[in-house]
Amino acid sequence: MMQPSTTDPAKITAMHTILNSAGETTDGYDPGLPDEELLHYYRSMKLVRAFDDICLKLQRSGRIGFSIPNLGIEACQIGAASALRKDDWFFPSYRDFGMALYHGVKAVDMMHNMFGNAHDSAKGRQMPVHFSFTDPIKFASISSPLGTQLPQAVGAAHAAKLRGEDTVALASFGDGGTSTLGFHSALTFAGVWKSPVVFLCQNNGYAISLPAHEQTASDGYAIKGMAYGVRAVTVDGNDVFAMREATLEAAAYARAGDGPTLIEAVTFRMGGHSTSDDPSTYVPKEVVDEWAQKDPIDRFEKFLAARGLWDAAKGEATTAECLAEIDAAAKEAAATAPPKLETIFSDVYEEIPAHIRKQGEASFELQKRLGEAAAGDGAFPL
Amino acid sequence: MAIQTLIGAVNDGLRTAMRADESVLMFGEDVGLKGGVFLATGGLQEEFGKERCFDTPLSEDGIIGAAIGMAMNGMKPIAEIQFQDFIFPAFDQIVSEAAKLRYRSGGQYTAPMVIRTPYGGGIRGGLYHSQSGEAYFCHTPGMKVVIPSTPYDAKGLLLASIADPDPVLFMEPKALYRSVKGEVPEDYYTVDLSTTRTVLEGEDVTVFCYGAMVPVVEKAAAQAAEKGISVHVVDLRTLLPLDEDGVIEAAKKTGRVVTVTEAPRFCGYAGEISAIVAENAIEYMEAPVLRVTGFDTPFPNTLEHHYLPDARRVIDAIEKVYSF
Numbered sequence: 001m002m003q004p005s006t007t008d009p010a011k012i013t014a015m016h017t018i019l020n021s022a023g024e025t026t027d028g029y030d031p032g033l034p035d036e037e038l039l040h041y042y043r044s045m046k047l048v049r050a051f052d053d054i055c056l057k058l059q060r061s062g063r064i065g066f067s068i069p070n071l072g073i074e075a076c077q078i079g080a081a082s083a084l085r086k087d088d089w090f091f092p093s094y095r096d097f098g099m100a101l102y103h104g105v106k107a108v109d110m111m112h113n114m115f116g117n118a119h120d121s122a123k124g125r126q127m128p129v130h131f132s133f134t135d136p137i138k139f140a141s142i143s144s145p146l147g148t149q150l151p152q153a154v155g156a157a158h159a160a161k162l163r164g165e166d167t168v169a170l171a172s173f174g175d176g177g178t179s180t181l182g183f184h185s186a187l188t189f190a191g192v193w194k195s196p197v198v199f200l201c202q203n204n205g206y207a208i209s210l211p212a213h214e215q216t217a218s219d220g221y222a223i224k225g226m227a228y229g230v231r232a233v234t235v236d237g238n239d240v241f242a243m244r245e246a247t248l249e250a251a252a253y254a255r256a257g258d259g260p261t262l263i264e265a266v267t268f269r270m271g272g273h274s275t276s277d278d279p280s281t282y283v284p285k286e287v288v289d290e291w292a293q294k295d296p297i298d299r300f301e302k303f304l305a306a307r308g309l310w311d312a313a314k315g316e317a318t319t320a321e322c323l324a325e326i327d328a329a330a331k332e333a334a335a336t337a338p339p340k341l342e343t344i345f346s347d348v349y350e351e352i353p354a355h356i357r358k359q360g361e362a363s364f365e366l367q368k369r370l371g372e373a374a375a376g377d378g379a380f381p382l
Numbered sequence: 383m384a385i386q387t388l389i390g391a392v393n394d395g396l397r398t399a400m401r402a403d404e405s406v407l408m409f410g411e412d413v414g415l416k417g418g419v420f421l422a423t424g425g426l427q428e429e430f431g432k433e434r435c436f437d438t439p440l441s442e443d444g445i446i447g448a449a450i451g452m453a454m455n456g457m458k459p460i461a462e463i464q465f466q467d468f469i470f471p472a473f474d475q476i477v478s479e480a481a482k483l484r485y486r487s488g489g490q491y492t493a494p495m496v497i498r499t500p501y502g503g504g505i506r507g508g509l510y511h512s513q514s515g516e517a518y519f520c521h522t523p524g525m526k527v528v529i530p531s532t533p534y535d536a537k538g539l540l541l542a543s544i545a546d547p548d549p550v551l552f553m554e555p556k557a558l559y560r561s562v563k564g565e566v567p568e569d570y571y572t573v574d575l576s577t578t579r580t581v582l583e584g585e586d587v588t589v590f591c592y593g594a595m596v597p598v599v600e601k602a603a604a605q606a607a608e609k610g611i612s613v614h615v616v617d618l619r620t621l622l623p624l625d626e627d628g629v630i631e632a633a634k635k636t637g638r639v640v641t642v643t644e645a646p647r648f649c650g651y652a653g654e655i656s657a658i659v660a661e662n663a664i665e666y667m668e669a670p671v672l673r674v675t676g677f678d679t680p681f682p683n684t685l686e687h688h689y690l691p692d693a694r695r696v697i698d699a700i701e702k703v704y705s706f
Contacts, residue, residue, distance in 0.1 A: 132488060143478065145478060148474060151443065151448050154451060185443045188444060189444045346489075349484070350492075
């Protein structure tokens with residue numbers, strides 16, 4: 001169905017859509033999935049949207065400092081994640097956590113990270129949205145600098161290949177990520193090594209405020225794969241089925257030992273870069289209006305409706321359920337204590353070295369003597 | 383026990399580690415068939431195959447980034463950066479990724495790996511083949527920084543670094559690669575990280591040094607002895623995490639301290655030693671705590687012998703603190 005290519009620019013840049021904005025599938029496509037799995041896709045996308053909505057409120061009310069909205073790109077995350085196995089590796093960016101939700105990471109565990117509390121898997125050491133999970137999927141610790149996870153994904157994939165395993169690594173990033181050193185290094189290495197990696201470039205139109213045409217002069221991002229000898233394909237990122245099929249195909253190719261694929265998912269970031277960013281200052285309104293017509297969840301609802309799995313009432317019920325789940329998660333996370341002071345000093349190394357131990361002891365002593373340090377207001381400018 | 387050069391001991395250490403553990407991989411630029419530009423990895427591809435000792439494309443960022451991923455996924459990567467001067471494209475991967483992975487993931491992910499790289503001057507390599515950048519990495523929580531100065535330590539510290547659960551930058555003093563020789567056991571052994579080595583017992587002045595400065599200081603100490611000054615020489619060996627207690631004890635022993643590095647002075651490692659001594663043993667000091675270092679200039683080519691601390695400069699500092 002997809003026709004990724006290493007050599008044919010026309011094939012690489014042709015956009016593949018399976019589920020169009022009217023909710024119709026191409027050539028009678030049938031995903032071959034049971035109803036409950038289709039509804040899991042739906043619920044996962046709605047859960048991402050609910051997570052965003054609640055986080056925006058939490059941020060606006062000063063309960064958390066920061067969040068990353070995903071409005072408009074939910075199908076990229078869910079479609080790609082659905083094509084991978086639980087034993088595969090995820091090397092995500094900060095706008096990919098729908099993948100974790102799809103695979104069963106609990107909303108409350110994500111909320112613990114948003115609050116940076118004692119139950120946060122990163123022990124409150126990273127700002128919100130910088131998740132790190134090992135169960136039920138290997139969702140590698142997220143960095144703020146762009147592109148760094150790409151060569152790491154190549155390394156993890158190469159290790160699996162050396163051991164004769166058939167797991168793949170998904171490296172996910174945005175259009176801005178393609179300008180980084182990591183992108184160049186990773187595609188160079190993966191091309192030469194034929195690493196079992198799926199490179200997923202979510203071209204969501206803007207890197208904070210920089211539009212795609214100022215990010216690159218090339219004809220899209222998939223075409224960049226050609227020069228690295230990496231097979232590439234362009235996919236409608238608002239189409240959960242096209243995302244699933246492209247990723248399934250790329251993963252199968254990788255598992256067979258044939259090497260990496262670069263998928264460019266063409267989508268649009270309908271919200272800001274973060275909760276601290278106002279995109280109306282740099283994104284023309286007509287562009288937003290145009291993309292609103294291509295909403296990934298709207299078109300999936302039309303598809304489900306045609307199968308008798310969706311109507312307005314069911315949609316509202318799902319929204320309410322998702323909001324309730326996220327709201328409960330937020331309340332639990334908000335009520336959880338901050339991490340203990342000791343966590344500043346642990347996990348720098350496997351064993352705490354003497355100089356760090358001394359600094360820790362000195363800070364505990366100081367706290368006893370002079371009281372706790374005062375926390376700032378936590379307002380994040382970006 | 384065989385007599386080996388320092389680079390021979392590095393090669394021996396790599397071979398020993400790769401024989402002991404199948405997950406140990408050695409890779410970098412030209413390390414495979416060629417065996418590395420200094421031949422530190424000579425013969426490894428022949429013995430262990432292309433899957434375990436291999437060349438990479440010419441990208442330090444890619445080498446270290448891939449090493450991190452391999453380490454996360456159960457391998458024990460040893461990445462060679464051909465010259466330490468070339469490491470900076472990988473600075474982000476080392477400093478913000480490998481060094482912080484355990485911390486930022488709450489201990490869920492780790493990057494046990496070794497980055498081997500030749501550093502330092504004395505080979506007429508100019509400013510892109512001579513730098514001593516240890517201070518950049520010693521300023522990075524989560525990293526370990528190790529520099530051997532003898533063949534015995536080169537093998538033992540390398541094997542300890544490979545066995546270590548955290549990322550280690552293993553800096554090899556290229557000026558000593560073939561100029562020092564010593565006995566090296568044939569079997570597997572380790573030298574504990576974060577321990578100092580007393581090179582020479584002395585009573586009057588303590589000199590801290592590491593890497594290629596150790597033989598320079600030994601020479602200066604011998605000359606000082608002829609003048610009746612007994613010099614206590616300590617090889618720091620692991621710069622991070624440092625054996626601070628060992629440093630403080632050695633400083634207190636004589637009350638007169640000089641630190642010698644070939645790296646530039648400002649914000650350099652010698653300054654850290656001075657600060658540790660000042661904070662912990664100032665009441666024992668009989669003289670100002672001095673530094674003998676490279677200059678705060680880029681590394682020169684033709685005049686490198688003026689830039690690098692030599693016995694002349696070291697003994698000058700020793701006499702200053704001795705006669706203060």
